[in-house]
Amino acid sequence: EVQLVESGGGLVQPGGSLRLSCAASGFTFSDYWMSWVRQAPGRGLEWLANIKQDGSERYSVDSVKGRFTISRDNAKSSLYLQMNSLRAEDTAVYYCTPQDAGYSYGHPYWGQGTLVTVSS
Amino acid sequence: QSALTQPASVSGSPGQSITISCTGTSSDVGGYDYVSWYQQHPGTAPKLIIYAVTHRPSGVPDRFSASKSGNTATLTISGLQAEDEADYYCNSRTNSGTWVFGGGTKLTVL
Numbered sequence: 032e033v034q035l036v037e038s039g040g041g042l043v044q045p046g047g048s049l050r051l052s053c054a055a056s057g058f059t060f061s062d063y064w065m066s067w068v069r070q071a072p073g074r075g076l077e078w079l080a081n082i083k084q085d086g087s088e089r090y091s092v093d094s095v096k097g098r099f100t101i102s103r104d105n106a107k108s109s110l111y112l113q114m115n116s117l118r119a120e121d122t123a124v125y126y127c128t129p130q131d132a133g134y135s136y137g138h139p140y141w142g143q144g145t146l147v148t149v150s151s
Numbered sequence: 152q153s154a155l156t157q158p159a160s161v162s163g164s165p166g167q168s169i170t171i172s173c174t175g176t177s178s179d180v181g182g183y184d185y186v187s188w189y190q191q192h193p194g195t196a197p198k199l200i201i202y203a204v205t206h207r208p209s210g211v212p213d214r215f216s217a218s219k220s221g222n223t224a225t226l227t228i229s230g231l232q233a234e235d236e237a238d239y240y241c242n243s244r245t246n247s248g249t250w251v252f253g254g255g256t257k258l259t260v261l
Binding site: 066068075076077078081088090091092093094126134135136137138139141142143144 | 184185187198199208244247249250251255
């Protein structure tokens with residue numbers, strides 16, 4: 032059974048930093064592109080970033096470029112999101128999700144998400 | 152990297168059919184067959200219901216279908232049921248290597 036467990040969320044002041052982690056199991060982590068997607072309270076889904084199987088390619092949206100860094104550790108089957116210079120608008124539930132080539136890089140698996148609240 | 156355009160809300164009665172559009176550009180929806188759709192009930196994670204424009208994962212009822220024409224993808228739900236009431240999101244690859252979601256559509260079953 033695929034499991035994705037996000038952690039590291041919490042309350043942080045504007046301008047602060049957080050590092051989110053995602054522990055993956057039930058599939059061969061190193062075979063998948065991995066993504067972070069977030070959802071602000073009462074708002075829609077926002078794709079943030081992804082990283083290739085070997086970490087050689089990374090893509091991110093402009094709103095987080097230069098502030099958020101995606102990384103992975105295949106030996107630990109773990110995905111990370113280093114978030115710096117946090118803003119109130121970064122408040123959201125953050126999901127870790129693999130992109131499955133068998134589903135044309137759609138996201139068939141999701142974790143429960145971790146809530147990040149940016150507030151003074 | 153603007154969000155794909157979806158109607159904010161749609162509604163229908165049980166048994167009826169509804170459609171949800173997802174409009175992008177030739178740089179995303181129109182340029183790739185990497186369009187997927189997600190269903191999200193309140194307080195839960197999204198669920199993949201359509202991938203590669205028209206394909207349904209196993210376990211998704213065939214009441215759910217989808218298509219694409221030009222820069223617009225469309226999700227159709229036929230034989231509407233109460234449990235279909237949820238938020239629906241489209242998603243597409245872009246020509247910059249990123250992916251983008253639609254703004255989401257709230258489906259109300261009357």
